[in-house]
Amino acid sequence: MTITSSTDPVPIQLSAEDFDRLAAGDTGPGVIRQLIAIEHSRRLALLLATLKAAAENPFSAGPLPSAERTWDSLEEIQAQAPDAVAAVLLHPPVGRWLAHLMRRHHGGTGGRTPAHIDFGQLNTLALAASAIAGLPHRTRVPLRAGRVSIPRFGMAEFADCPPWDLADAWTTGGVIHLRHGAVTVEASGTTDTPGWAGLRSVTATADGLTLTVFVDDLDPWRDVADPIDPVRLSPAEFATWERLLQEAWTLLVTHHRPAAEGLAAGFTSLVPLPAEHDGDTRSASSGEAFGTILCSLPPDAVTLAVALAHEFRHIKLDGLMHLVELSEGAGIPCLYAPWRDDPRPAGGLLQGIYAFHGIAGFWRSQRRVPGHPRPSLPDFEYAYSRAQTRHAIRIVLADGVLTPWGRRFVERLAASMDDWSDDDLDPEAAxxxxxxxxxxxxxxxxxxxxxxxxxxxxxxxxxxxxxxxxxxxxxxxxxxxxxxxxxxxxxxxxxxxxxxxxxxxxxxxxxxxxxxxxxxxxxxxxxxxxxxxxxxxxxxxxxxxxxxxxxxxxxxxxxxxxxxxxxxxxxxxxxxxxxxxxxxxxxxxxxxxxxxxxxxxxxxx
Structure with a gap:
């Protein structure tokens, strides 16, 4: 089987066997790497679309270098260090920025941001790629309220700036420098210095398997909606996240190894969310930011682990749906989704089915882990998410809005649950x-x-x-x-x-x-x-x-x-x-x- 997306610059293939494995939830690093390749190709296509959109917009450059000039710089960097360009292009917030820019260009979103500020983010990509490659580069970058975020590096901030402004930027020996007026800021890694906040990361290791993720509290495009301000974690807050990630990673590697292997290959950025008023842990992901999971601070490692397993399912399905249509259009919100209090369209229901299949699978394994203070709770969570998933599968198969590939996907998913009914459950929990x-x-x-x-x-x-x-x-x-x-x-x-x-x-x-x-x-x-x-x-x-x-x-x-x-x-x-x-x-x-x-x-x- 060859699935080719007409919008990709190069054909991307996914074998029928890998498609079926993805549908059943049994995905190893190899399949995740294929999804990353799909996303890389898609981002290249969006970058080409950005170049075209800039040429059609007379205000896209303003006082900044033109998109065409920056594209030439990226091509020069690509010729010498293709991995550097790929690393920047695949940085999750870059996908959110590209999607926002396309919506703006096609009239899908408004706002008072000058066009050159939005388009000018392209210059930060070339700046970051040149720094990773160790190549010299000079440009100008846009400032939003005195701030500019450099993908994979962090954020510079200048005082006493108007809402929209510019800064000179250059690289020497792999180090980024930015200047506004008389103030020069050096991007000094993850260390916070006057005018600079570095993008921090966490590395967790268990039983030979390592996870490294950015903890992004800076980038304006880290959220699922419009640009947002930075909300810097204090050292103590960052340490709490570091501890929870290590504990959750140990749990995942020890008891959910296949899920952990997929996360190690494709989960690249964690975005902390504000706490919910009701104390619930909130998590989210975005189809435009492959690799990012947004999550509020959980009470324990188990809650974080199931949130990661849940959201990574959305990430995987989003990646697949960039390659092949699984449902006939978005549909109207008229279907019952057992995890939502409002009606959902068919596409949203399919997303939920895949995610809750992952949740049910997590609890199916977790219930066998000894030492839980309330052992009937994992049985309850498993029985509940299993019932939700099966009910939704029946609905989406009967609705008739699935494409042939979509029907195959859901049928393979359903088949993976065939033996789940044989599991013994605590009677009260059931x-x-x-x-x-x-x-x-x-x-x-x-x-x-x-x-x-x-x-x-x-x-x-x-x-x-x-x-x-x-x-x-x-x-x-x-x-x-x-x-x-x-x-x-x-x-x-x-x-x-x-x-x-x-x-x-x-x-x-x-x-x-x-x-x-x-x-x-x-x-x-x-x-x-x-x-x-x-x-x-x-x-x-x-x-x-x-x-x-x-x-x-x-x-x-x-x-x-x-x-x-x-x-x-x-x-x-x-x-x-x-x-x-x-x-x-x-x-x-x-x-x-x-x-x-x-x-x-x-x-x-």
Whole structure:
């Protein structure tokens, strides 16, 4: 098989065997190096597009050397030191800058930044490449608020500058110098000196396998959005990251060696993110910054390790999708993704499937590691992420928006999970994972899916008349509710609390993260489904519009023995609640769900 991207300057090939290995998640350094080659070729294409865009924009150079002149310099460096140019071009923030520049050129983004400031970043690439190669070079570089970031080196900063300005720059003997007015700054490695902040890195080693990553708190293009200011880590903060990375690396190498080998080959930059207010660890990656993982400070090495495994899956899939289309266009946000509270397009769902397959695989191995203080928690995380991945695979295969290569990718991914059902799990952990999985699916349906009004009216009339409604499925449309993007954390937190801190379980609804929980939730997750039915019914009597009470009642009914009514409430909560509203509360929720279970075509779907 040969997959060729028409936008690449040179053809890039990926064998069918490597494609299938990538799909199954079993990727060694060799495949990662192929993805890096794909990214390098793509960046060269973007660089050529930048040269063309600069020629079409009369303001692209301003007082700076023209893009054409800088391109000539890069060609001269390339002829003598191609690895130096490749190293700079593959620096992750360079990809973000190129993508931003292309969007700006094609009208996809605005801003007040002068064109020569954005285009002038090209000059920093030539400056960095010449320094790596040890070649002399002289240019001028743009300043944003007195700052300029040099790829792979760090950031110079000059005081008393206007928002947009320039600095002279040159290299001698591999050392970068920058001058603004009477002030000259020397790029003195990773050491912070007046006017210079060096780009620091961390090296972690375990069992003969080494990971070296930049810890980027400087580059304006390190984030997934527009340029941002530097947020320099203090020595103590940097030391904390260094310790956590070493601990996480030791864990990955020891217990997740294949994942570690891939990370060692392709993970090149860590971007620290601000802490979340709720204490959760946040992580992200960007398809335009191959090799970068953004992450807020995690509480421990295990959390960091799973975040790295998760985000590197996104990085790998982004690299593959730069080579071959896996879905037919972006699609509209109408699909259920078990890890998101809002509807997703097909492309986003595919990304999540691959990432959560990696998370499930991590916990499948991690649960076998002895010494966890709460051994049932890894079982829960594995069961939960496994269920999420399988559910999403069924959805994306049925949706019909995959290309032939996309379908092959998902089918190979699904096949890699064939024997996962044979794994023995802690019973309580498995039940809690099922509760959270079912709760999220039903919660998404009741918030984003809306039954057709005429069908609801016909059902209401049949209920009042005591007759059988006419045939027909309960048609519905997905209409995303922008206000419902974050609503599911409480029950997930409750399940984890049950396993990790059972002594705090009874007070979970009094915490910040558990404010949405009711007494009924606590009874249900403690295994008392009968009491939960009664309490959720009372909650609905007090607030018939409570989405959590409707889904909670479905969970409780199914686990208390009323399987038919509970299943209808979990699979059609939007219909049951809409019918209850149409009847002005004249029917008991459980009775109404039981009635629908008898009349829906084929019973509960």
């Amino acid at each position: 039940e809690l994972a099922a509760l959270v999985t079912d709760s999220h699916r039903a919660g998404w349906l009741i918030r984003h899916r809306h039954p057709h009004p005429d069908r609801v009216a016909a059902l209401a009339e049949a209920w009042r008349e005591g007759t059988e409604p006419g045939p027909g499925a309960p048609g519905a449309d997905v209409r995303p509710d922008p206000a419902m993007r974050r609503w599911s954390g409480a029950r997930l937190g409750l399940a984890r609390c049950r396993l990790v801190a059972p002594d705090q379980y009874a007070e979970a609804h009094r915490t910040g993260w558990g404010a949405r929980l009711s007494t009924a939730d606590l009874r249900l997750f403690a295994g008392d489904a009968t009491s939960a039915v009664r309490l959720f019914t009372a909650d609905l009597a007090a607030d018939p519009e409570s989405a959590d009470a409707w889904t909670g009642l479905g969970l409780a009914l199914r686990r208390s023995g009323d399987t038919a009514a509970g299943t209808v409430l979990l699979q059609h909560p939007d219909l049951v609640s809409a019918l209850h509203r149409e009847l002005a509360g004249a029917a008991e929720p459980a009775e109404l769900a039981g009635w629908l279970a008898r009349i829906l075509p084929g019973g509960p779907a």
